[in-house]
Amino acid sequence: MRSLTLAASLLLISNANAFDFGSLMQTVAPVAQSAAPLADSALISNPLIKNITTTLGVTPTQAIGGTAAIINDAKGNMKPTDFTALTKQVPQAGTLLAAAPAGMLGLGSLGSQFSFLGMDPSMIDKFSPLVLQYLQNGATPSMDKILSAAFAQ
DSSP: HHHHHHHHHHHHHHHHHGOHHHHHHHHHHHHHHHHHGGGGGHHHTHHHHHHHHHHHHHOOHHHHHHHHHHHHHHHHOOOOOHHHHHHHHHHHHHHHHHSSTTTTTGSHHHHHHHHTTTTGGGHHHHHHHHHHHHHHSOHHHHHHHHHHHHHOO
């Protein structure tokens, strides 16, 4: 709703001859992007997301998206049955993965996904140990080994 109000205000203020749709989208898109994932307050209050936002100084949207990207990368390095077992042991892994901003996980590399979120790809090295530790804390010892191997790749 904020993005619609902002867009309408910009349209009213803008001179029809000098209207720049590209600038409008640059102004409105971050508002729309940041508002959508924040609708689920359960994700924002997740201990991992709280830890990442506090420790790394990122927004909740960036924390959720970065976490989803890292979990998705680890998923790609695991057998499907192992990832299913992980989501049974740590249900929030699946919830966080599903909360990725639309289209982000299809961008390919983790670096591209972090850039999509407005973060430098060097943040991957800061996110990964926090995500791994969170998942390992809820997993069995045998899953702990699988996770370590998936994150090492």
